[in-house]
Amino acid sequence: MKKVLFIVSMIMLSALQIQAQSSIDSENSKVEFSIKNMKFKTVEGSFGGMNGNVAFDPENLENSSFNVCIDPATVNTGSKKRDEHLKNEDFFDVEKYPEICFKSDEIAKIDNQYIAKGTLTMHGISNKVEIPFEQNGNTLNGQLTINRKDYKVGDDGTFMVGDEVKLNIIGTLKK
Template sequence: MMKHIFIWALALLSTQASFAQQTVNTASSTVKFEISNWSIKTVEGTFSGMTGIFNLNTNDLANSNFNVCIDAATINTENEQRDEHLKTDDFFDVEKYPNICFKSTSITKSDNGYTTTGTLTMHGVSKKVNIPFTYNNNTFTGTLEIDRTDFGVGSDGGFMVGEEVSLEIICVVK
């Protein structure tokens, strides 16, 4: 009997360990974005420097959560002059707002994977967003669209810079 209890306890511990909080693999994680420029061209870029915690237990979504940030100064559109301008107070103001963060409030199962709802904070503004995502091989892949002006990013962009930004979040956990 004692042997069975020991085996059951060991199995329980190993199951709980597999659902333990994980950290973001900063080197492998990125946020890709696309935005229109001059209404005729699309600018693509990335952010890196993602850090935070990732706690996803597909058997217990109510107790799962994410708290992840990216370094706003890592913006890269493969145009150094544009990237430096995007870092200024005309757009991201990275000296004042160095991080873009997401903190989940809920995670639910969906037809194509999952959806997380939470608070996206950028440029000192916090908004509730929903991010549909999949999770395979320790990789969270989510997509969403935001209006950059809702966050006060590049408010004076006028017709030169589109308002809608498409984001793809790739978060690898370890």
């Protein structure tokens, strides 16, 4: 009888772990960004095409993880000409680098906020980052500021395009 209960318990535990892993709802997920242009203007835009898997359990952070990518070819700034320029080899080079990905190493909680620590890979370059985020139902909202030069995106000048890129990440999980 103990053996049967153990097997049933293991099956139920496995089912709960599978339920905890969710895929991204690409239709309702995006990354919004803002960056200075010519030092006095701010260009805002977004990326869609988010996909991947999230295993997030606030009660079991050590088994939580993110493995999520976006498609840089979905860049949208409201200017078709600018968007096409951002897709070429001067910036994202979407033909050569079709994904921007984040893979977590650790999820922690500090006060009322979670932090996903891991590796952001863009333009063929990987750097460690920490993304503070909050959970709101089946949506995870995170913020991150990166330096585009750390990923060799754009030229070295900072007059036309600023260095700091502010990111707002909205990841909705499929139910």
